[in-house]
């Protein structure tokens with residue numbers, strides 16, 4: 673590791689003992705959820721319902737783990753699909769630069785598979801019109817439907833490195849079913865990222881029009897699922913790094 677990396681690791685260990693910093697982040701998170709902050713952003717022209725810190729974390733994970741396929745549940749306007757596709761396009765470009773191989777943008781190597789129960793026509797049209805769309809396969813249906821899971825598995829095929837992002841229905845039962853269906857697709861050394869675990873830490877009335885809340889959310893699902901899946905561990909270093917994230921305890925690393 674470089675001195676810069678050593679310093680970073682040491683600093684992240686200190687975060688656990690810095691309650692003032694953690695409290696400030698928690699205050700921002702609570703106020704920003706109320707202000708619908710996650711709806712403020714675009715990635716390469718498409719609305720993305722994420723926090724910038726989590727987008728940077730995804731970039732670091734993609735660079736470190738070099739996935740061939742990224743599977744995402746929850747497409748919405750397609751911003752996260754385009755984010756993943758753009759990161760994979762950069763990996764393909766880096767590989768080609770290193771090997772001297774000619775890069776054919778019409779035949780991308782790495783790809784993204786997205787699932788949503790309701791891919792609205794205008795979103796599908798915009799995603800399909802995006803320059804990165806030839807890396808993206810969209811599947812419409814419930815992410816926990818056996819037939820949909822089978823389609824995703826077929827699309828993933830025998831990819832050597834697979835990353836999974838779960839960001840669809842945020843109830844405990846749904847995310848638990850998603851973890852059971854999709855985490856086995858994550859290859860050793862890669863990650864399953866479970867979004868919106870922060871719901872557990874928000875006030876009970878933070879999502880008045882939603883079926884989820886404290887005790888019934890992605891974090892409760894992660895904590896119920898992990899003991900039976902010891903090949904995965906929560907990457908707390910990412911939580912400490914981000915501080916502001918919708919996915920605390922949601923960066924699940926599959927041991928190499």
Ligand SMILES: C[S@@+](CC[C@H](N)C(=O)[O-])C[C@H]1O[C@@H](n2cnc3c(N)ncnc32)[C@H](O)[C@@H]1O
Pocket residue numbers: 719720721722745746747748749750751752753787788789790813814815816839840841
């Ligand atoms: C938070 S949004 C996804 C945001 C997107 N990942 C992004 O970063 O821009 C959640 C999406 O999950 C979808 N969804 C809800 N229930 C679902 C289910 N059972 N299966 C698949 N998708 C579902 C919704 O239609 C919605 O588009």
